[in-house]
Every structure is written in structure tokens, then in C-alpha cells.
Amino acid sequence: MYSFYVHLLFSVCIFVYLYNDCEARTQWEATPISIDGHTTNPSAMDSNLRLERISRGEYGFSGTFFWGIDMDDSVMVEMRILNSYTGKEADYKLTPFSIQPQKFTDYINTFYKDLLIPNLGNCTDMPKYESGYVPPWPKTTFNFNHCTVSGEGLPEVLAEGFYRAEAIITALPTVSVNVSAVLRIKTKMF
Ligand SMILES: *[C@@H]1O[C@H](CO)[C@@H](O)[C@H](O)[C@H]1NC(C)=O
């Protein structure tokens, strides 16, 4: 009998874990503070994202990202994740969550598929590759509507403060883009 209950409890937990929208797992919540994009060549790649109010006290990122170049091995991406307890520029320090420059096509099958898309979810029409990248990567304008970070695949516990994610996409000498988003992380009040 005991083992039956343990088994049942375990199954219920797995069920809840899979079907809950995952927010329950993290002990923090993220509030978008700002977003900002720079490109060296708007006709190759351009970012037009802004912070938008969803409801009282609730904000998300909206806008577009134009991708106008062919995806090949020369396209690189780097993610710099910095944090600062105070939010002051001088206090920002690089965190170990950062990702060294790598080929964008490698990134699609790892960070992009496992973290970026699950976190953004349905707020964007960026391609979803559940069983791995299938070329070609579309040359188009991607849309974002009230995006926030769900916490999926991210650490359960994060130090409070401000986090800045800088995504640097380069296809040199054609273009270099830096999209930088600031989030404020707070421990949830239960
Ligand atoms: C995204 O949309 C699909 C189809 O409408 C839906 O089944 C799924 O639950 C949604 N996911 C999230 C995280 O909202």
C-alpha cells in the first residue's frame, strides 16, 4: 500500500511538472526593464523592439527583428549575460551564464531550442525546431508581442537584481547586431 501511494504521488508530480506552465518551478520572477538594439547595417539585419505595457505593473517586449542574410557558417552569435545588484552601469559583471561566440547554426540546436524559444513561447513567430534545425533559416521579419521570460530551463534560484542579456550576432564584414535587454529579477513572495 505504501509503495502504491509513493508511486501515485510520484506520477502526479511528474504530471504536474510536465503540464504546469513551469512558472511554479522557479523561485523568482522577471520584469522587463528595457530593450535596445544596434545594427551596423539595417538592410542586412535590424532590430526594432520596445518595451510595452501589458497591464498594470506588467510589461513585455514587442516589435520586430529583420533577418535579411543567408544563414551559413560565417554567422556567429555570442550571449553576454551580466548582472548588477543596483542596476548601475559600473556594477554590471559578466556571469557564467554567458555563451562564448559560436556558429549560429550550432546555437539553434542548443540554447535557441532549449532555452530561448521555451522562454519566449508563443509571443514570437521565430522558427521552432523541436527535433533539430532544418535549413533554410528564413530571411524575413520576425514579430514579437508582449514577450517576457517564463523561466523554463533556467536556474530555480537566481540572485536578485538587474540582469542584462546582450545577444551579439555577426556576419562579418556585412553586419553586426547587438540586442540588449535588461530584466529585473525578484524572489517570488509566496
Ligand atoms: C502556444 O500555442 C499553442 C497553440 O495555440 C498551445 O497549444 C500552447 O499551449 C501554447 N504555449 C504556451 C506556452 O502558451
Ligand SMILES: *[C@@H]1O[C@H](CO)[C@@H](O)[C@H](O)[C@H]1NC(C)=O
Ligand atoms: C550592447 O549594447 C548595450 C546597450 O546599448 C551596451 O551596453 C553593450 O556594451 C553592447 N555590447 C557590446 C558587446 O557591444
